[in-house]
Amino acid sequence: MAADILSPLIGNTEHHITNSQTFVERIKDLKLEPDESIVSFDVSALFTSITVNEAITVVRELLESDDTWKKETAENLDVDSVIQLLAFCLNTTYFVFRGKFYQQKDGCAMGSPCNPSVANAYMEFFETKALSLAPHPPRLFLRYVTYSLRIHQSHQQAGIRTFKSPGGDGQLSFPDTLIVRVSDGNVKIKIFRKSTNTKILKYLSFESPHPLEHKLSVVKTLIHRSEIVMDPSDKEEEVSHIKSALRSCGYRDWTCS
Template sequence: MPEHRTDPPSIKLKSSVKGMEASNILKKTESKLLGERIRQTVFTLGVIKRQYEELETTIRSHVSRDLANRLAEVVERSRNRNTGSARCVKYYDRLREKSSPVLDTTLSQQQERWVVNKSDRELNDDEKSLLAKGMNYAVSPTSIPTIDLITGVELACNKLTDKTEKDQVRAEAVKVIGSSHAPKSNLTPGERKAMKNLRTDESVTILPSDKGRCTVVLNTTDHKQKVDDLLSDANTYTLLKRDPTRKYKEQLRGILKRLCDSDRITKAQYYLLMPSSDTVPRFYGLPKVHKPLSPLRPIVSSIGSVTYQVAKFVADIIAPLVDQSPHHIKNSADFAERMGNLTLHEGEIMVSYDVTGLFTNTPVPDALRVIRRRLEEDVTLPDRTTLSVDDVMELLTFCATSTYMMGLGKIYQQREVFAMGFPVSPLASNIFMEWFEVRALDTAPHVPS
């Protein structure tokens, strides 16, 4: 059985300062306080014992031996009847109940809540504890990443023009790196072993859940089958014979060069948006553990891809077009405020609707026509960009129609729908849905030509 601290609540400390180092400082301080309390208690007991012995000597000097012995027997019986010791034992037992069973139960409940095992692998306690920390948990390195730090410093120095300033930055970096030490491990030895075992086990795939922030463990074969089922949808994905990265890269370079040569984007924007890598977007799925059979939500990771920077650039331009519908709900507080003034009469009920696969069911051609109309009506567009509506739409159309990804070792093209995980997808889908909702109130929806 693991040992549990049974410190009295009176020495428990709290602090608004968060972090492992702060927690260690509090624990050390609590231990020192407990030691000081024990020292003071021992000292007080010694004083009481001396006072008792002095009183006993005084009483024996004034009464007969028989009477003194009878008084000593009465005091002993009274002390035995005193429940002070029993109270201490009960108090200690209560502390153990609070620190041992409850903590164990809480840890077990956390593991049950934050780790969903859908695989055939039986997870041990260290593996559950590790996975319960979440997929975004930053594991402390076992050594200082010197090469990565030097690389980062050199990249920063390349942007400096003054040689003296570069040398100063490098000197300061060398001083900091040379005096740095690896941080204390934030994993137990068992958890580090568990991390190594899980990392090398190809029979399981570990993913974050679609909702709930828990960690899901799937059989790799089951995960591949679910991904294959998604990619087999011929209405959404088309298998490509070759990698189109180079083709899209050259096309985008041509568009950006033309915009830069005509001074519609700056040189800095040109170099920022110019694709520099050949990273192919990666297709994966997040398990929906809140639904039967845990289907996957398709996600396309486009970070570092040919169109990623351009998509982010265009997203900033069209972002103000969202939230213009009177029916748009900003957040839960906005929803609560609106519902507070709502009165349901007899025979009325409140209902909500959900769009199944909003992004992958938003038609790109229709959404692009809606966004063009909204941009043409937006008088604040010149405040956000020097690009014309045609320029913005050219970049947006290129991003939306060049959506491809790699899944299960094959490359697929996504057909005329938005990919989840792409920077412009949520904005484009929301703009289209807001237009659709507004028109659905009065008349059948139609797409502007």
């Protein structure tokens, strides 16, 4: 219920990224100055790092500032009632270990349906506060769940050296994408794959007993993802990679075309 109530209230900031396609749309016309760099951050252990009481305060302020959420519930609930139910969900985090019952006291528990929305609301609160207090706000700041990307000038780099991922070779990974900086300052997007990935990566085998529509959905998903690749030659290379990987899993030419 909390997830449904909060859903229309989060993801509305200029920094929010819904998926890789919206990310590409935001940066496709980006041009970097010679003294600018792209940096990415990743929040470590987001759920368990959030203070429950502070998260509840953030949600309360969000509910009080916008009553759109009332359209998402058939119950006649007020803010106090929603907060009471949310506090119950966030604080009744019991588990059994070696026959004994324990309660998780710090952070939000993993697996609760309401926690992703609560965590997202908290991240929006945190980023808004951090950006408003920054002495040198970044020219661009984007966030997808726990992953953040910013553009900053090189002279600001020293202060973030200890926790940044700068992509010193002119490339930087962001969820599902690889940002490549070209010589004229423009950027292009490719599909990101870990170094452990190979052409013989095993997708769902065509010889498996799964329904045909499941196998075709694998093909459609990979081809659909390739649409985010910006450069035509890169896209051709990506499609060739997909066909090769699928053929190694037993897919026939008509499924790969």
